[in-house]
Amino acid sequence: MATYEYRCPRDGAFDAAYPIGQAPPRTRCATCSAEADRVFSAPLLNAVSRPLTAALDRAARSAEAPEVVSRIPGRRGTPTRPNGPTHPGHARLPRP
Numbered sequence: 001m002a003t004y005e006y007r008c009p010r011d012g013a014f015d016a017a018y019p020i021g022q023a024p025p026r027t028r029c030a031t032c033s034a035e036a037d038r039v040f041s042a043p044l045l046n047a048v049s050r051p052l053t054a055a056l057d058r059a060a061r062s063a064e065a066p067e068v069v070s071r072i073p074g075r076r077g078t079p080t081r082p083n084g085p086t087h088p089g090h091a092r093l094p095r096p
């Protein structure tokens with residue numbers, strides 16, 4: 001069984017369950033028994049959170065056209081690396 005959406009002219013949208021592929025184009029409204037037309041709508045697109053959708057879209061775009069960056073991405077306004085060396089041993093390395 002699958003859930004299909006119908007729209008009654010008086011009562012609005014309602015769902016009805018039919019076997020897959022056997023949903024009639026019109027059915028009776030459960031409230032007023034009037035003829036209701038089948039409605040085709042996007043299934044469960046609101047179930048995915050907006051941040052997840054954005055991440056999936058970014059990953060899909062990255063597969064075809066990766067973003068070019070000029071520095072290591074970090075928090076906005078915060079340098080990714082402090083001015084001084086991060087490890088005391090780095091101070092002993094030869095300077096260019």
Ligand SMILES: [Zn+2]
Nearest residue numbers: 008011029032
């Ligand atoms: Zn109705």
